[in-house]
């Protein structure tokens with residue numbers, strides 16, 4: 509179904525079609541990072557075991573909701589940019605260090621979380637830069653999400669220094 513385009517300025521304008529496509533690609537990758545994080549944190553929060561693990565499991569369970577909110581924001585923005593949020597057949601997997609293994613390996617999980625958050629921070633900085641000057645709304649949205657991920661990273665860095 510062809511869509512009539514009306515915006516004469518900004519990322520929805522015809523003259524920015526190539527840039528829009530680039531940003532939709534970046535947002536699609538961000539969407540998968542969030543969805544994989546939801547699955548990893550959900551599994552780890554359910555599986556972690558032992559007295560030392562309880563606080564980490566609770567923190568991860570709380571983050572599942574927040575990461576799902578990020579995924580929803582990315583999907584919504586993809587749609588607003590004339591894109592299509594991907595289906596499960598296109599799912600990307602890359603969180604090798606968050607596969608459930610030893611349920612008492614709390615430090616291993618903390619390191620996996622730090623790796624995932626650092627990866628998100630790197631990618632979201634890339635999106636923010638790609639949006640500069642042409643897509644202020646995506647940039648604003650991703651800056652908010654970046655702030656959450658930086659908070660997650662710092663929280664788990666503090667956990668790591670306690671556990672080591």
Ligand SMILES: [Fe+2]
Pocket residue numbers: 542545574575578628657
């Ligand atoms: Fe997130």
Ligand SMILES: [Fe+2]
Pocket residue numbers: 575625628656657660
């Ligand atoms: Fe996060």
